[in-house]
Amino acid sequence: MIRYTLMRLALLAAGLVVASVIIFFTLRILPGDVAQLIGGTNSTPEQIAAIRDRLHLDAPLAAQYLEWVGGVLRGDLGASLLTGTPVAAELAQKAQITLPLGALSLTIALLFAGPLGVVSALRRSRLGGTVIGVGAQTLAAVPVVWAGMMLVVVFAVWWGVLPAQGFPRDGWSDPGAALRSLVLPALTIGVVEGAMLLRFVRSATLQAMGQDYVRTAASQGLTRTRALIRHGLPNVGLSVVTVLGLQVAGIIVGAVVIEQLFSLPGIGRMLVRDVSARDLPMVQGELLALTAFVLLVGFVVDLVHRLIDPRQRESAA
Amino acid sequence: MHRRTPLALAALVAAAVLSLSACAPSTSPTPSGSPDADSSVVVRLALEPTNLDIRQTSGSALDQILIDNVYQGLVARTPEQEIVPALASDWTVSDDRLTYTFTLREGVTFHDGQPLTPEDVVFSLTQHRDNAGWVDAGTLANVTGVTADGQTITLTLSEPDSQLLWNLSGRAGIILKEGDGVDYQTAANGTGPFTLERWTRGDNITFARNPAYWGTPAKAAEVVFDYIPDNQAALNAALAGEVDVVTGFDANLKTQIEANGDFSLVVGDSTDKGTLAFNQTSGPLADKRVRQAIRQAIDHDAFVEALGAGKTMYGPIPSLDPGYEDLSEVAPYDPDAAKKLLADAGAADTTLTLTIPSFYPPTISQLLVSDLNDVGITLQVDSVDFPTWLTNVYTNHDYELSFVLHTEARDFINWANPEYYFTYDNPQVTQLYTQARAATSDEEAAKLLAQAARIVSDDAAADWLYNGASVVAVGTNVSGFPSVNVNERLNVTELGKSDG
Numbered sequence: 001m002i003r004y005t006l007m008r009l010a011l012l013a014a015g016l017v018v019a020s021v022i023i024f025f026t027l028r029i030l031p032g033d034v035a036q037l038i039g040g041t042n043s044t045p046e047q048i049a050a051i052r053d054r055l056h057l058d059a060p061l062a063a064q065y066l067e068w069v070g071g072v073l074r075g076d077l078g079a080s081l082l083t084g085t086p087v088a089a090e091l092a093q094k095a096q097i098t099l100p101l102g103a104l105s106l107t108i109a110l111l112f113a114g115p116l117g118v119v120s121a122l123r124r125s126r127l128g129g130t131v132i133g134v135g136a137q138t139l140a141a142v143p144v145v146w147a148g149m150m151l152v153v154v155f156a157v158w159w160g161v162l163p164a165q166g167f168p169r170d171g172w173s174d175p176g177a178a179l180r181s182l183v184l185p186a187l188t189i190g191v192v193e194g195a196m197l198l199r200f201v202r203s204a205t206l207q208a209m210g211q212d213y214v215r216t217a218a219s220q221g222l223t224r225t226r227a228l229i230r231h232g233l234p235n236v237g238l239s240v241v242t243v244l245g246l247q248v249a250g251i252i253v254g255a256v257v258i259e260q261l262f263s264l265p266g267i268g269r270m271l272v273r274d275v276s277a278r279d280l281p282m283v284q285g286e287l288l289a290l291t292a293f294v295l296l297v298g299f300v301v302d303l304v305h306r307l308i309d310p311r312q313r314e315s316a317a
Numbered sequence: 318m319h320r321r322t323p324l325a326l327a328a329l330v331a332a333a334v335l336s337l338s339a340c341a342p343s344t345s346p347t348p349s350g351s352p353d354a355d356s357s358v359v360v361r362l363a364l365e366p367t368n369l370d371i372r373q374t375s376g377s378a379l380d381q382i383l384i385d386n387v388y389q390g391l392v393a394r395t396p397e398q399e400i401v402p403a404l405a406s407d408w409t410v411s412d413d414r415l416t417y418t419f420t421l422r423e424g425v426t427f428h429d430g431q432p433l434t435p436e437d438v439v440f441s442l443t444q445h446r447d448n449a450g451w452v453d454a455g456t457l458a459n460v461t462g463v464t465a466d467g468q469t470i471t472l473t474l475s476e477p478d479s480q481l482l483w484n485l486s487g488r489a490g491i492i493l494k495e496g497d498g499v500d501y502q503t504a505a506n507g508t509g510p511f512t513l514e515r516w517t518r519g520d521n522i523t524f525a526r527n528p529a530y531w532g533t534p535a536k537a538a539e540v541v542f543d544y545i546p547d548n549q550a551a552l553n554a555a556l557a558g559e560v561d562v563v564t565g566f567d568a569n570l571k572t573q574i575e576a577n578g579d580f581s582l583v584v585g586d587s588t589d590k591g592t593l594a595f596n597q598t599s600g601p602l603a604d605k606r607v608r609q610a611i612r613q614a615i616d617h618d619a620f621v622e623a624l625g626a627g628k629t630m631y632g633p634i635p636s637l638d639p640g641y642e643d644l645s646e647v648a649p650y651d652p653d654a655a656k657k658l659l660a661d662a663g664a665a666d667t668t669l670t671l672t673i674p675s676f677y678p679p680t681i682s683q684l685l686v687s688d689l690n691d692v693g694i695t696l697q698v699d700s701v702d703f704p705t706w707l708t709n710v711y712t713n714h715d716y717e718l719s720f721v722l723h724t725e726a727r728d729f730i731n732w733a734n735p736e737y738y739f740t741y742d743n744p745q746v747t748q749l750y751t752q753a754r755a756a757t758s759d760e761e762a763a764k765l766l767a768q769a770a771r772i773v774s775d776d777a778a779a780d781w782l783y784n785g786a787s788v789v790a791v792g793t794n795v796s797g798f799p800s801v802n803v804n805e806r807l808n809v810t811e812l813g814k815s816d817g
Contacts, residue, residue: 032704
């Protein structure tokens with residue numbers, strides 16, 4: 001287990017290095033530069049040159065990359081070209097919105113996909129199961145933006161029970177208000193992601209139902225459902241843990257769209273803003289942090305998987 | 318236990334959601350009530366500034382909120398573009414128009430409590446003139462000296478400058494504290510009726526009433542500029558009662574926002590110019606007949622109709638600016654004439670590319686594609702993000718046709734500058750503009766500008782698809798919101814809200 005953990009850690013570090021190279025150099029391919037944006041449409045070439053000089057934009061790319069990576073290793077993600085704010089500080093501030101949003105979305109997705117997925121598998125030949133299956137198929141195909149708009153129209157505009165957009169200006173100082181502003185965005189992501197997860201749970205359950213051990217248990221007098229619940233579901237749970245890593249990545253992508261739609265000042269919205277302002281130190285810091293987060297989730301998922309699945313532990317021993 | 322957990326959690330979340338909805342405040346304020354001195358007014362804006370450094374960062378998003386409200390100059394301008402006193406209580410101009418004498422108000426303090434001194438004025442104006450990297454530094458190039466004697470500030474000029482007061486009412490004239498330690502990128506220290514209370518990047522900028530303001534204090538205790546780029550999201554926010562004023566509103570959504578009676582739409586003039594630039598240095602657009610044909614192929618009324626607001630425009634100067642005249646006869650909508658011009662130019666079957674920043678409504682390119690298609694021009698649309706537009710079109714002049722909404726007032730100078738991305742080069746226009754700046758009366762300046770503008774339009778230097786309008790949805794309990802040219806300047810001193 002220790003050897004496996006070390007190997008998996010090395011893989012994680014290598015992944016981060018590769019990601020940093022890709023992030024840094026692909027961003028440099030983007031046309032347009034921040035000096036021009038600061039200078040605007042009435043600037044002279046001299047003014048642009050002065051801004052480039054002030055922001056040290058003319059150093060060779062390799063040197064800029066090494067400087068950035070060196071900083072990251074020392075725990076310094078750099079600073080915004082536009083405001084001089086440290087990237088880490090902005091990230092920490094915006095994470096207070098994106099992380100709870102992600103956690104809430106994931107919770108909603110799991111709560112909705114887990115039970116319904118199992119039920120729809122158990123009742124696959126009955127009407128209820130078919131309805132759930134078709135419903136999930138349809139929901140998974142719904143564009144997140146549309147789903148969000150519908151929720152806003154119903155809950156905010158018609159009924160006025162939840163905010164349509166924005167986050168309290170005082171942040172979490174009023175947790176109730178903060179949470180209320182996350183409900184609709186999290187529901188939007190949670191339902192769409194949950195629909196995808198539901199289909200996964202359904203097929204994993206169906207697969208478990210066909211396994212020998214379930215059949216054996218059933219032959220020993222348990223009903224099919226009981227046999228599945230006792231012996232099959234732990235295995236379904238294992239498969240679900242495996243896809244959770246992917247689910248987290250999906251939720252981050254969803255957050256970029258949803259934060260825009262709901263005007264939530266989180267990491268997703270910050271990323272869109274910084275890309276369109278070509279504030280590259282910010283963008284690369286944000287992307288690296290997100291990549292690290294997703295890789296870390298994958299790492300944890302793998303470890304957990306190994307810990308709870310006796311077969312894998314044995315094969316490693 | 319293991320099996321019950323999801324159920325228990327589901328019940329918990331359901332209970333939480335229900336209890337949260339139960340404590341929801343009642344939405345949409347009632348339209349009646351007396352003005353509330355403690356009110357906080359929320360204004361939706363679309364475009365957030367990239368940073369707050371008014372000295373070195375361009376962009377109308379900064380002028381829009383910071384000038385008048387936070388920073389002030391010796392003079393200011395009204396929405397109707399009239400020059401009025403601000404930090405100077407009055408001023409005189411010498412007969413030869415080379416000396417401007419201002420009387421600086423006494424008892425003015427900056428937001429951090431430091432007093433405004435005549436030295437601050439001398440410092441600010443000379444710094445602004447001498448730092449090439451500061452926005453609009455060039456507009457003070459004619460100023461040879463700035464001196465202070467007591468509360469009297471004197472500006473001496475190398476030659477008369479009919480634009481001087483106008484420029485002093487903008488960026489170039491802002492008065493800062495000499496040797497100020499404020500971090501201009503994220504904070505501000507001005508003399509205006511509001512202090513910058515908070516900037517949550519990517520979300521909002523909050524102003525608080527300045528209790529020590531030298532003039533009439535602001536009506537609202539707090540004004541929040543909520544940056545919501547998406548129009549539909551802004552509409553939802555308004556309908557849910559979360560914003561009091563929506564600027565940059567899509568006029569086509571008028572009935573939707575007025576439906577519940579809490580908002581009414583206010584439409585005012587603006588200096589927004591939807592400019593279709595022609596790169597006339599080479600290719601088919603170097604031929605004036607082709608450019609004229611494009612202008613006559615475009616149904617300008619259809620643009621105004623599609624946008625739901627605004628006016629047609631046929632020259633470079635909008636009606637709010639000096640030198641405006643109706644130039645519709647220069648390029649009337651006439652597809653047949655356009656076809657004939659194209660045939661004469663040997664360009665009957667041409668393909669052109671339009672480079673347009675992606676944040677403009679697709680209607681604009683759709684109408685252009687269809688209008689030009691009718692006269693035999695195939696228009697390819699290259700939708701790019703703004704930084705790409707800045708590099709390719711603005712800096713490298715690598716384009717054929719380009720669309721951008723130019724919002725700045727009195728920016729005719731760009732037609733007199735052959736280096737500008739318009740690629741328009743007519744020495745006669747440059748000379749007329751120079752004469753207009755050196756004119757000794759406003760009337761004369763306006764006359765010269767009108768002449769120059771007519772030449773620019775006659776040359777088909779570009780086409781102007783429309784003169785935009787300031788479209789603002791204002792809550793019925795809100796008063797004092799400006800209606801003219803709010804994209805450029807938004808003075809919120811008079812903005813107030815009744816307690817309803």
